[in-house]
Amino acid sequence: WTPMPHVPSSSPFCMKLETYLRMAGINYQVDTDHELAKWKKSPTAKLPCIAYRAEIIADSSKCIDWISKQFGKSLDVELTPREVATSILLKRTIEESVYFIMGYYRWIADAGWNYIRHAYFPDMPAILNPIITPHIRRDMLRAFHGQGIARYSPEDVAKMGRENIDAVAAYCRPDAHEKFFFGHGHPTSIDAVMLGFLGNILFVEIDSPIRQHLLLKEDLVRYVKSLMLRYYPELAPLAFSLLPPDVRS
Structure with missing residues (x-):
């Protein structure tokens, strides 16, 4: 989604995912030109999405779950x-x-x-x-x-x-x-x-x-x-x- 002058994305879901990536210390590149039109082919067809090698993961919560498993970067492991x-x-x-x-x-x-x-x-x-x-x-x-x-x-x-x-x-x-x-x-x-x-x-x-x-x-x-x-x-x-x-x- 469109970056805004004061926030990285006008979509709160996209900003949520980008924030999680920064919190987890994972390198990433933002694509706002939707070269990843592949996201439309995902099961949920929702933004944001992650493209990693041959995988496309859409929906911010699904992306975070995937990151946690793929990179062992769950931020919630110590929660009661x-x-x-x-x-x-x-x-x-x-x-x-x-x-x-x-x-x-x-x-x-x-x-x-x-x-x-x-x-x-x-x-x-x-x-x-x-x-x-x-x-x-x-x-x-x-x-x-x-x-x-x-x-x-x-x-x-x-x-x-x-x-x-x-x-x-x-x-x-x-x-x-x-x-x-x-x-x-x-x-x-x-x-x-x-x-x-x-x-x-x-x-x-x-x-x-x-x-x-x-x-x-x-x-x-x-x-x-x-x-x-x-x-x-x-x-x-x-x-x-x-x-x-x-x-x-």
Whole structure:
């Protein structure tokens, strides 16, 4: 997916996978030109995907499982059964609820759409953008209506977003910015999920009720900032410039 000025990918799933690769210390090369159109031939036909020799693995979670087995790079080996369960519950909340609320504010809300119609398609000729992008938006609206989020009022979507952020923040340790989410002193897969998704809320130029509510969670914001600085130091200064002055430092 398209890199953004402040995050490595506009897709939280792609950013999640790239973050995991960085956390695991695995060398990789990003292909945003989709030379790997092979991903469409995979069983799930989802991005992101990994191409390794003759193998194509699609879907961020499947990619991480494959990396763990192929390279012996599981970040979750020291988690307790309770921490594994917590990680799964938080991952489901973020990837299957927060994600669609993020999508609502990008594709359905006019303010977000006015931004991404240009940011997502930087190489599209200006004369074609107002002709082609409405068709893309219409397809996305159909998908969001099928999923359900587009059927709710803006007030209901904002309420669901705030509740999700409250739930995630309730699990965030005050020292997570130093010791990672579970306090083990090293990252686990939930840290990659958190940065991929919450980073795509905090560090993208789309304001929304979910972003405003997230900014109120001091421990959570400090934690996400620490991950951004640690794993994307080349992007962190630009990313932090989007934050209100009182939370930048």
